[in-house]
Structures are given as structure tokens and as C-alpha cells.
Amino acid sequence: MNERMNIVIVGHVDHGKSTLVGRLLVDTGSLPEGKLDQVRRTCELNAKPFEFAFLLDALIDEQAQGITIDTARIFFKSARREYILIDAPGHIEFLKNMISGAARAEAAILLIDAEEGIAENSKRHAYMLSMLGIKQIAVAVNKMDLINYDEQKFKNIKTEYSSFLEEIGIVPFEFIPVSARNGINITENTAAIPWYHGRTIIEVIDGFTTEPEDEKKDFRMFVQDVYKFTANHDDRRIVAGTINSGTIHPGDEIVFHPSGKISTVKSIEIFGKDSPQVAGSDQAIGLTLTTQVYVKASELISRTGERAPHTTERLRANIFWMGKRPLVTGKSYKLKIGTQKVSVNIEKIEQVLDASALETSMERKQVNRHEVSQCIMSASSPFSFDLVSENKITSRFVLVDGYDIAGGGIITHALKGLKPEDASSKFSQFQIELNNLIQKHFPNWDVNL
Ligand code: GTP
Ligand code: MG
Numbered sequence: 001m002n003e004r005m006n007i008v009i010v011g012h013v014d015h016g017k018s019t020l021v022g023r024l025l026v027d028t029g030s031l032p033e034g035k036l037d038q039v040r041r042t043c044e045l046n047a048k049p050f051e052f053a054f055l056l057d058a059l060i061d062e063q064a065q066g067i068t069i070d071t072a073r074i075f076f077k078s079a080r081r082e083y084i085l086i087d088a089p090g091h092i093e094f095l096k097n098m099i100s101g102a103a104r105a106e107a108a109i110l111l112i113d114a115e116e117g118i119a120e121n122s123k124r125h126a127y128m129l130s131m132l133g134i135k136q137i138a139v140a141v142n143k144m145d146l147i148n149y150d151e152q153k154f155k156n157i158k159t160e161y162s163s164f165l166e167e168i169g170i171v172p173f174e175f176i177p178v179s180a181r182n183g184i185n186i187t188e189n190t191a192a193i194p195w196y197h198g199r200t201i202i203e204v205i206d207g208f209t210t211e212p213e214d215e216k217k218d219f220r221m222f223v224q225d226v227y228k229f230t231a232n233h234d235d236r237r238i239v240a241g242t243i244n245s246g247t248i249h250p251g252d253e254i255v256f257h258p259s260g261k262i263s264t265v266k267s268i269e270i271f272g273k274d275s276p277q278v279a280g281s282d283q284a285i286g287l288t289l290t291t292q293v294y295v296k297a298s299e300l301i302s303r304t305g306e307r308a309p310h311t312t313e314r315l316r317a318n319i320f321w322m323g324k325r326p327l328v329t330g331k332s333y334k335l336k337i338g339t340q341k342v343s344v345n346i347e348k349i350e351q352v353l354d355a356s357a358l359e360t361s362m363e364r365k366q367v368n369r370h371e372v373s374q375c376i377m378s379a380s381s382p383f384s385f386d387l388v389s390e391n392k393i394t395s396r397f398v399l400v401d402g403y404d405i406a407g408g409g410i411i412t413h414a415l416k417g418l419k420p421e422d423a424s425s426k427f428s429q430f431q432i433e434l435n436n437l438i439q440k441h442f443p444n445w446d447v448n449l
Contacts, residue, residue, distance in 0.1 A: 003081035005210055010129070011111030012119035016142040020111060020180040020201070021074055021087050022052030027187040028202065030076035031055065052181065056087070080206040107136035107208040109201070114153065114177070115146040118161055124370075130168045131318050131372065131410065133392050137165075138204040139172045144193065145179040151195045174204045218306040219246030220386070220394045222338030223256070223299045227286070238269060238286040239295065244338065244393045246303065247280045248287070253304035256295045257384035258311040262304070263289040298340040300384040300394065309386050309394065310414035313379040314347070319399065320372050323406030327367040327375075327399075334400040335379065342379040344399075350374045376415065385411055 009017045025031050039058050043050040056074065074085040086105055108129050112122050129137060139161060147153045158175045165172055177196050178185040184192050187202045199207070224241040248254070252265045267275045269286040279285045302308050321327045327346060335344040349364045351374040367373040388395040388410040399407040 003210060004084065005081060005107065005205075005208060006084045006086060006105045007205060007208070008086040008105035008108045008129075008134075009111065010108055010121075010125040011142075012113065012116075012121040012125075015111045015113040015116070015119070015122075016180045017087055017111055018053035018056055019051065020109070020140065020142065020178075020186070021085055022055040023180045023183055023186050024085070024201070025055060025074065025076055026052070027183060028076050028078055035059075078202055078206055083205070105134055106210060107205065108134050108138075109205070110137055110139045110172075112139065112141050112157060112161065114141045114143045114157065117157060118164075122161070123164060126165055126170060127168055127372065128320065130170050131320070133388055133410070135170060136208045137170055137172045138201070139165075139175045140178050140180075140201060141175060142178050142180050144177045144184065145182055149177070149193050173207065174198055176201055176204060217245040217391060219248050219252075219254075219301070219303040220244040220309070220391060221248070221285075221301045222340060222394075223295060223297050223301065224339050225297050226295060235292065236288055237292055238288055239301075240284075240286045241301070241339070242284045243279060243281050245281055245391055246306070247278055248285075248303065249278050250275075254287075254289075254301050255304060255308065256293065256299040256301055257309055258382050259295060259299060261293040261295055263291045263293045266290045298338070300338065300340065307390070309384045311382050311384045312414050313382045313417050314376065314415040315379075315385070315411050316350075316374065316376050316413035316415060317397070317409045317411045318372065318374055319367065319407050319409035321367045321369060321407040323369060323401050323404065325401060325406075326369070327373070327401075327407060329365055333406075335377070335397050336400060337383070337385055337397040338394060340383050340385075342381060342383045344377045344379045346375050347378045348376040350376065374412075378417075382417070385414075387411055387414065 009021060011017050026036055035055065035058065039054050040050050042058075043054065059074075074087060076083050076085065110122065110126060110129075112118060126137070139158075141154055141157055144150075144154065154175075154177045162172070162175070176185055176198060177193050178201060179192070180186065182192070184190050185196065185200045187200055189196070189200060221241040221243045223239055227238045227240060229236045229238070248265060248268065250265050250267050253262060254265060255262050266288045268277075268279045269275055269288065270279070270283065271286075300309050319327065327333075327349075329346045329349060332343050332345055335342050349367060352364050352367055352371050364373075367375075385397075386394040389412075392410075395411045397409060397411065398405050399409070401407075
């Protein structure tokens with residue numbers, strides 16, 4: 001199978017993201033035959049100057065036929081592997097996609113306009129990338145032609161931006177002086193910048209490594225649904241979901257969280273295919289179990305012998321707020337993580353960060369739109385998750401205010417519940433253990449006590 005990598009291109013408005021993407025398509029020969037000429041000709045006919053960004057628009061128009069592109073994702077190939085480029089039109093859309101899981105990037109190209117220099121979004125985007133755990137970043141200083149390929153100006157940007165990136169824990173792979181429009185240092189070094197001896201854009205992105213594979217991580221799958229076979233009084237059930245990470249095999253013992261119920265995988269079912277002996281990340285599967293446990297959609301499955309997720313009702317998280325109304329303490333929001341939904345309260349806003357100035361303010365009562373904050377949240381009941389340091393997918397959530405996705409974030413710490421461990425929680429632990437015992441010995445009982 002070909003290796004594939006998702007890369008997001010971010011940068012301040014007009015700094016040249018779409019031009020760079022168009023240029024990459026042209027210079028790697030990824031465009032359909034004749035496309036470039038056709039777009040150039042259309043421009044001539046309409047007496048408007050050609051823009052590489054028009055190539056993207058043209059491809060989007062053709063989506064129904066070509067399927068090389070959709071509004072957010074562009075596919076292209078280098079000699080090394082396949083790429084999906086995510087051209088983030090604005091940071092809000094990008095964030096929404098990243099947070100909701102619609103687009104997941106493993107690396108990023110940060111674009112800075114050489115003439116305009118470091119803009120507010122250049123900082124904000126970098127900060128967001130770091131918050132989202134994207135550490136492989138190349139910085140392209142674009143429009144070098146507008147500053148006559150001046151080495152000193154490039155160096156000034158590099159020095160200033162590097163020290164900012166360092167503060168937020170990012171070590172960029174390379175600073176590349178480019179002209180996306182003129183095709184300089186995109187796929188080829190040219191004489192235009194004789195003082196630069198580093199790598200081109202394509203060399204840098206080919207040098208990125210794909211994530212330590214999800215397959216090697218602990219098994220995680222949120223239950224999407226539980227189906228019953230109805231024919232012939234069959235009481236078997238199938239637990240359906242999409243694998244978030246790790247692998248699963250028939251015979252594996254699994255644990256459902258937060259209920260704590262345990263069973264063993266009898267078979268893996270994939271729609272329209274023979275039952276495989278193994279399934280891994282991103283596969284939509286159904287599991288049949290050796291004992292019938294009564295679990296709900298939304299539970300998080302792990303595998304016995306691997307690290308279990310955290311189950312608690314209190315946590316610390318970094319939240320990016322995009323809501324029209326500010327995020328406030330004491331109000332109830334809906335938190336969605338995988339297929340799990342819980343009602344949460346913002347217990348405390350510990351820090352609010354202005355990503356551009358890198359100034360923090362403490363002890364605030366509200367977080368405004370486009371601000372990044374560190375908060376303590378408490379949920380109405382315990383739920384299950386991982387920390388961002390453990391698993392990037394099962395630690396990411398969105399917050400819903402009313403009906404709108406108003407924010408999203410990542411969980412950094414699991415905290416002890418506020419309530420002292422009381423008799424009722426001890427009892428429920430007892431209940432879980434009892435259920436598991438009953439299931440083991442009397443598999444046909446309905447033990448959903
Ligand atoms: P948004 O999508 O609106 O955020 O902009 P963008 O970042 O995608 O920028 P885009 O690629 O549309 O480029 C903006 C303008 O900058 C266009 O007119 C481009 O032709 C121009 N531009 C892009 N790259 C270069 C370059 O290397 N040199 C020069 N001189 N102009 C460039
Ligand atoms: Mg654009």
C-alpha cells in the first residue's frame with residue numbers, strides 16, 4: 001500500500017497558500033493533462049492575469065468528474081509518497097475541521113509573506129498547531145521575488161519567527177525562502193537564490209515522518225451502535241464502530257468503558273467481506289462477542305493487557321473557543337468525544353492566552369471568541385477518554401453550545417472527581433464486578449442490572 005500523509009497549509013490571508021498548492025500540483029505533474037493550458041487560456045480570454053489559485057477553483061468545479069480534489073483536500077504525489085494537502089482557507093474553518101476530526105493533519109507548512117512579514121495569524125496558527133500536537137512544521141517564506149531575494153530580510157524573519165516558535169515548543173524542520181508564483185524552491189533549487197543551500201519544499205515534506213503508527217497504539221474504538229440479529233430468534237449482537245487506534249483480533253478480551261463490562265471478541269465483521277483475522281485504525285467494523293454483554297452506544301472499548309483509558313468526571317483541557325457567545329464558568333455545555341456525549345460545566349478558567357501576543361491572563365470568568373484557554377471541566381457523570389500525550393484521537397473533543405459546535409479542545413489531564421468516593425460509587429463498582437462474574441458463568445443471562 002502506498003504511504004499517504006496529510007499536510008495542512010496555513011498562513012495569514014493572501015500570503016500565498018493556494019498559489020503554493022497550485023504550484024505543487026503543476027511542478028509534481030499531478031494535474032490532469034491539459035489543465036494548466038486550459039486555465040491559462042480562460043484567463044487570457046477574460047483578460048485577467050493567470051493565478052495558480054485558479055487551478056484549484058477549476059479542479060473544484062470538476063469535482064464530479066475528476067475527483068482529484070474537494071474544497072478542503074487536494075491530492076498529489078511525490079516520488080516518495082501520496083499527499084493530501086489541506087488548504088486552510090481561514091483558521092476558523094481549519095480549526096473546526098481539525099477539532100471535529102474532519103481533517104487530521106500530521107504535518108504543516110506555515111507560509112509567511114516575505115514582504116509583509118510575520119502577521120498575527122502567523123503566530124496564532126503556529127500556536128494552534130502546537131496545541132493540536134502537530135510538531136512537524138516547515139516554514140516557507142514566500143514572495144521572495146518581491147524583496148529581490150534579499151538574504152538579510154529572510155534572515156530577520158527567520159530569527160524573529162524561530163524565537164517565537166521556540167517559546168511554544170516548536171522546532172521547525174526548515175525555513176525555506178520560496179516564490180510560489182515563480183516556482184522557486186518548490187521542487188527545484190534555482191539560481192535565483194544562490195545563498196540558500198537548504199532543501200526545497202518537496203524535499204522537506206518528503207522528509208516528514210508519518211505518525212508512529214496508530215496500529216502500534218493501544219486499541220480504542222467508540223461504540224457507535226449495537227445491532228441485534230433478529231432472524232430465527234437469534235440473540236447475538238454486533239457491536240459496531242470505527243477503530244480509532246490499535247488492532248483487534250478474534251479471541252481478544254475487551255473492556256467497555258465506563259461500564260467496565262468485559263467480553264471476548266468472537267469474530268470481526270466487515271460489511272460485504274469475509275471476517276478478517278485482524279482489523280486496525282480507521283476500519284469500520286462490527287464485533288460479535290462470545291458472551292452477550294449489554295453495552296450502550298458511546299462506550300469506549302479497550303483491550304485487556306493494554307493501557308485502559310481514564311474514566312472520571314473531571315479533567316483539565318485546552319479549549320479553542322469559536323462561539324459567538326463567550327465561554328463562561330457555571331454554564332452547561334455538551335461535550336462530544338467520539339460517540340460519547342456528556343454535559344459539562346466549566347469549573348474554572350485557569351488561563352486565557354492571546355496567541356498573537358503570547359500574553360496570558362489568569363482568573364478570568366469568560367473566554368471570548370478565538371481565544372485559547374486552559375480550563376477545568378466537570379461532567380455530570382464519569383466518561384472515558386485518553387490524554388493528548390497518550391492518544392491524539394481519543395483525547396480530542398468538541399463543545400456544543402445550544403446547537404452549534406462552539407469550541408473544541410484536547411484533554412491534558414484527568415483529575416479526581418470532586419465528590420468523595422462514596423458508598424454509591426463503591427456499590428456501582430461492585431455491581432460491575434458482579435455483572436462480569438455472572439456473564440462469565442451464565443452467558444445467557446441478561447445482566448443489565
Ligand atoms: P487566502 O486563501 O485568501 O487566505 O489567500 P492565499 O494565502 O491562498 O493566497 P493566494 O495564493 O491566493 O495568493 C494571494 C496573492 O499573492 C495572489 O495574487 C498571488 O498571485 C500572490 N502570490 C502568491 N505567491 C506569490 C509569490 O511567490 N510572489 C508574488 N509576487 N506573488 C505571489
Ligand atoms: Mg487561498
